[in-house]
Amino acid sequence: MKLGHIAAACLSLALSAGACAQTTTLKIGYATSKESHYGVGSTVFCDEVEKGTQGRFKCQHFANSALGGERDQIEAVQLGTQDLVNTSTGPVGNFVPEVKIVDIPFLFRDYDHARKVMDGPIGQDILTKFPSKGIIALAWTENGFRHMTNSKRDIVKPSDAAGLKMRTMENKVHMDGYRTFGILPTPMAFPELFGALQQGTVDGQENPIPVILSSKFSQVQKHLSLTGHVYSPALLLLSPKVWNKLSDADKKVFVDAAKKAALAQRKKVNDDENNGIAQLEKDGMKVTRTVDGAAFREALKPAYAGYAKEFGADNIKKIADVQ
Numbered sequence: 001m002k003l004g005h006i007a008a009a010c011l012s013l014a015l016s017a018g019a020c021a022q023t024t025t026l027k028i029g030y031a032t033s034k035e036s037h038y039g040v041g042s043t044v045f046c047d048e049v050e051k052g053t054q055g056r057f058k059c060q061h062f063a064n065s066a067l068g069g070e071r072d073q074i075e076a077v078q079l080g081t082q083d084l085v086n087t088s089t090g091p092v093g094n095f096v097p098e099v100k101i102v103d104i105p106f107l108f109r110d111y112d113h114a115r116k117v118m119d120g121p122i123g124q125d126i127l128t129k130f131p132s133k134g135i136i137a138l139a140w141t142e143n144g145f146r147h148m149t150n151s152k153r154d155i156v157k158p159s160d161a162a163g164l165k166m167r168t169m170e171n172k173v174h175m176d177g178y179r180t181f182g183i184l185p186t187p188m189a190f191p192e193l194f195g196a197l198q199q200g201t202v203d204g205q206e207n208p209i210p211v212i213l214s215s216k217f218s219q220v221q222k223h224l225s226l227t228g229h230v231y232s233p234a235l236l237l238l239s240p241k242v243w244n245k246l247s248d249a250d251k252k253v254f255v256d257a258a259k260k261a262a263l264a265q266r267k268k269v270n271d272d273e274n275n276g277i278a279q280l281e282k283d284g285m286k287v288t289r290t291v292d293g294a295a296f297r298e299a300l301k302p303a304y305a306g307y308a309k310e311f312g313a314d315n316i317k318k319i320a321d322v323q
């Protein structure tokens with residue numbers, strides 16, 4: 001074969017090889033804005049994956065619940081019609097029951113405790129329960145400690161919350177706990193929440209500061225009480241349809257990217273916790289900073305009997321005792 005023919009053959013091979021490394025676009029969805037904690041974590045994940053795969057994978061963001069509520073998006077990831085969702089654990093217990101234990105109210109002392117549990121053996125073991133349910137859990141990200149807002153009154157102790165119709169996530173562990181506060185829990189997908197608050201279909205809701213901020217709940221809620229009654233973990237979930245086609249090297253890129261995303265998301269949560277309350281006050285919310293946490297914990301006791309029965313008192317204690 002003449003030299004010229006060899007060169008031509010190599011060129012066409014090189015071109016075809018280049019064409020083989022086409023870009024795959026990953027659809028990633030989350031409940032709040034691209035500037036929110038979910039958007040920040042998702043952006044770091046996507047940037048790291050694009051870098052680590054030399055551009056073979058890029059993301060298309062669907063912020064602000066554009067692909068539906070978290071439950072819908074988790075189902076879509078399971079079906080493979082959506083590639084990724086960065087979601088609170090709210091509805092996840094309906095798919096992977098082992099997650100439910102981390103939704104117990106007043107289980108975590110503070111962010112340091114929660115992050116140690118999620119990144120330690122207990123949290124990492126829970127991630128291993130996802131593949132058998134058709135979901136790949138890349139990492140624990142973070143939603144934050146949840147606080148109560150409502151349109152009626154300040155909440156200092158459970159009797160102040162009693163009788164309020166509060167939207168909750170579709171999460172039985174939360175609903176069982178909130179009933180002991182005298183709240184009337186109304187489960188509802190997140191995309192419906194702002195409208196329900198605006199129309200007064202519900203009196204209030206509970207969410208972390210980052211969500212209250214990015215969702216502009218100050219426009220439809222007057223009272224914010226820093227109850228911190230539940231730590232709301234979050235997860236970066238991937239469709240097995242994507243995962244099963246990845247090389248081992250790319251799998252490592254995805255997992256490492258998810259870990260970096262979690263750190264960025266947690267930093268954004270910290271920032272929002274530090275600056276967001278003053279902002280919400282500026283936006284017109286009346287903030288109750290001192291809440292009778294002991295009274296809420298006392299009220300919760302009957303629900304704890306049910307949690308101990310469902311999850312095992314020893315398993316709950318193992319989490320509570322992590323230092």
Ligand code: EAX
Nearest residue numbers: 031087088090169190207
């Ligand atoms: O994950 O549904 C909720 O209240 C969640 O906290 C929100 O969708 C962010």
